Amino acid sequence: MAVMMTMRWVGATPEQYDVVREAVRWEQDVPPGAVLHAASFEGGAMYVTDVWDSQADFERFFADRLAAAIQKAGIEGEPETTFRPLHRRFVAPGVTGAAS
Numbered sequence: 001m002a003v004m005m006t007m008r009w010v011g012a013t014p015e016q017y018d019v020v021r022e023a024v025r026w027e028q029d030v031p032p033g034a035v036l037h038a039a040s041f042e043g044g045a046m047y048v049t050d051v052w053d054s055q056a057d058f059e060r061f062f063a064d065r066l067a068a069a070i071q072k073a074g075i076e077g078e079p080e081t082t083f084r085p086l087h088r089r090f091v092a093p094g095v096t097g098a099a100s
Contacts, residue, residue, distance in 0.1 A: 002035065002086040005050040005058055009079035012046035016073040023069040031065065032058025046079075055083045064100070 017039060021027070026034065033053035040047045051057045 003052050003055050003083045004086045005052060005083050007048040007079045007081045009046045010044060012075050013078055016075050017046060019073040020069045023072060024065050031061040051086055051089060078096050
């Protein structure tokens, strides 16, 4: 069952996020089960919303690829992370690919 993952990570910066993104290259080498990723920053925290085919897909990606890059980028602490069953998703016509 598809899930929506939401994450709030206090202290993570845009610069650290970019280090992780460049190291993991998820846009070029899409992890199995990944459907959608969006990230934002406000009030000293990073906010991420992902859609995955399953929670297990995200957990495998985290363990196999993401955790080491997070450590390398110097992101400290632990994020607040929740998973919820995805009820519906909508992608506007013409929206494709990565955008900053």
